[in-house]
Amino acid sequence: MSEVKLAAETRTEFGKGAARRIRRDNKVPGVLYGHGAEPLHLTLPGHDLLLALRTPNVLISLDIDGKTQELAIPKAVQRDPLKGFLEHVDLLLVKRGEKVTVEVPVHTEGELAPGGNLLEHVLAALPVEAEATHIPEQLTVSVEGLEAGASVHAKDVPLPSGVSLAVDEDAVVLQVLQAQAEEAAEGEGEGEEEAAEA
Numbered sequence: 001m002s003e004v005k006l007a008a009e010t011r012t013e014f015g016k017g018a019a020r021r022i023r024r025d026n027k028v029p030g031v032l033y034g035h036g037a038e039p040l041h042l043t044l045p046g047h048d049l050l051l052a053l054r055t056p057n058v059l060i061s062l063d064i065d066g067k068t069q070e071l072a073i074p075k076a077v078q079r080d081p082l083k084g085f086l087e088h089v090d091l092l093l094v095k096r097g098e099k100v101t102v103e104v105p106v107h108t109e110g111e112l113a114p115g116g117n118l119l120e121h122v123l124a125a126l127p128v129e130a131e132a133t134h135i136p137e138q139l140t141v142s143v144e145g146l147e148a149g150a151s152v153h154a155k156d157v158p159l160p161s162g163v164s165l166a167v168d169e170d171a172v173v174l175q176v177l178q179a180q181a182e183e184a185a186e187g188e189g190e191g192e193e194e195a196a197e198a
Contacts, residue, residue: 003059003133004052008032008042010065019088028086032062032072034093040064042091050086053077056125057102057135060091073100073132094132101129101166104136106157106173110144116179117148123173126157127166136160141174148178 011022011029019029026046033039042064052058053074062070072091080087094100103125112119126139139157146152155169 003061004048004055005061005063006044006048006052007066008044008062008064011041011043014041023085023087028089030089030091032070032091032093034072035095037093044089046086049089053086053089056105056137059094059133059135062091071095071132073102073135096133098132099129100132100135101127102135103127104130105138107138107140108143108174109140110142112143112176113145113147115148118177118179119143119146120175120177121173122175123154123167123171126154126173128159128163129166130160130163134160134162136163143174143176146176148176151175 008030011018013021022029022043023046028044028046028049030042030044030049031039032042042062052060057073060072060074062068062072064070071094073094074089075092076090077086078088079085092100105125106121106123108119128136128139130136136159139159141152141157143152151172152174153169154165154167154171154173157173159165
């Protein structure tokens, strides 16, 4: 679990105009909330925040105005739909030792059984409960030798110590689909030839 330190400033200006000014300075407006505290409106360094958010569920150590230290995890990130830059971030206040529910990406390893079958990620990320300072970056599942019709359920995903499922244990995470695309394409080709002959 990586912890990233970011300097943050409290902000008193709100609205679209203020947000645009913040973004012009390569910074990102954000809100820190949780633990029943009043939401705290912050300005965060854009480039450093962008790098931090490359890690799913990154733990962010905030140095607010050089006076207060707080821990947070990203809860919602808004990006510009065209250019992809950060527009706003919601951060959830957490404490060391506290359990939080987050979604952790599922990573696969190994090869499916021969036959050109397809692996479908029904859940790209698995909801789990973990200590805020020990959230796994990813969960790894072996799909070695799985054949068409096989499924991997939430209960089959190996979890690190201290991490528990926050979803039904019978929820399907991955399933192997039988390859049908080639057969269908061949059938269409035959139909077209018959039509041409007619």
